[in-house]
Amino acid sequence: MEDSLKRYVEDKSIDIAALMEGVKSTKPAQLLRLLLTIRKDSYTAVMRAADEGHIETFCLLLSPLKGIADELLWVKEEKYGRTVLHIAAIRGCSECVDLLLNTVSAEKKNEFAAETNEFGNTAIALAAAWGRGNSIKSILYCFSPPQRVSLLKIQNKTIDTALHRAAYNGHTTTLKIMLESVSLSTVPRLLNMDDKCNRTALEVAEYEGEKECSELLMKWQVKSLAGAVTVAEEKISELQRADREKTDSLAEAHQSIINLQNESDQKLSAVQKKNERQARDIASMQQRLEQLANYLQAAGDTNLTSDQYHDPDS
Known part of the structure; x- marks a missing residue:
């Protein structure tokens, strides 16, 4: 043997x-x-x-x-x-x-x-330089998307990433495999990384005359930008929806307080004739309800947060 x-x-x-x-x-x-x-x-x-x-x-x-x-x-x-x-x-x-x-x-x-x-190159970077897309796919898809981003962000001793190495050597398919392996929102983090000459992978491809790589990287830049705009629009819509829900909740709470005030007025009127001590307790409760009502009114007008209200009796 x-x-x-x-x-x-x-x-x-x-x-x-x-x-x-x-x-x-x-x-x-x-x-x-x-x-x-x-x-x-x-x-x-x-x-x-x-x-x-x-x-x-x-x-x-x-x-x-x-x-x-x-x-x-x-x-x-x-x-x-x-x-x-x-x-x-x-x-x-x-x-x-x-x-x-x-x-x-x-x-x-x-x-x-x-x-x-x-020379500071990972297996992914070496495969990228040689255009071995299948090797890269086998490695990347063993990991979660965030881990893939981390692996693709590793820079060698000349500050090149795997994207730079693939772009330099004109490996369009390899570039596509790497970019497709991560979420669209993280693509800019890879595309915006510079080498030792302060060039992105796109700029390397353009400098080396790799037209197909340049076109592919430009498309991904546009695609990722469009994706970022969509995400921003969705967040704005969520905030607007949350504001509407907050306004509705405040209005509902305010109305509840008003109802309680009306109920306390009725009880105060009925009790005043019978028990002076109970009347004082209800009057104190009314005062606190009024404070709550004023706070909720202000919150609805100025978007105050709950920690801006301090119960004077707490």
Whole structure:
């Protein structure tokens, strides 16, 4: 098994069926040790499988390691500082990307996807530069929309985002996949990000003469602006509706107070003849009702809030 794995990593002629049989018969702990230690040019066997697109071998190498393979997945090759996820994303091997994200523990999944290479590029940014839309889709749709925004906002050491890298290289479809993965209201946050030259992705596309990318990004700018206007209009309508409801509620409360005042007048009149103490209590209640009525009247006229009324007896 060890010899077969060495030959595979070294990219030599090998009987894949024999290698796969050896993997199946090796205990997970021993397999993990071999996968971590056997390298060529800092490449592990898992990296080699992802790089060559050997999906069946890749799946076989990872499947016994789910739950204990984090150490293997975080290993970086020395030349560019890439993890196996970076390599799989660049090669456009979405099956490998899916398997990797399903293998890493749930609590580390976001951190794993956000890991950068020597130049500060995430797997998404590398895939964007190469136009590997399927890889990007596999990564992004493992996360919630807010998490996708966070991943797409990551900037490399030259302050480029994944959108900048796709625009620079003219990958229109890749741009569309990234923009469609987030809510329309968050699109401006991505489109307005600048690189080290203070250029947005649209400005990069225009500068590089990538007409299709420019047109797509411009359409999304207009689309997101229209969406923002719609949201603003809806909020205004909600506020207007709330104001109407508030006015109606105040009017209803005011009328209730007036009714209570009328009722207290009637009771006062009836009680005055019988009991002087009860009459004083009702008179005090009337005074407080009058204060409430005055407050509600003022609130209806000046939109006072409830904390602006202070009960003098409280």
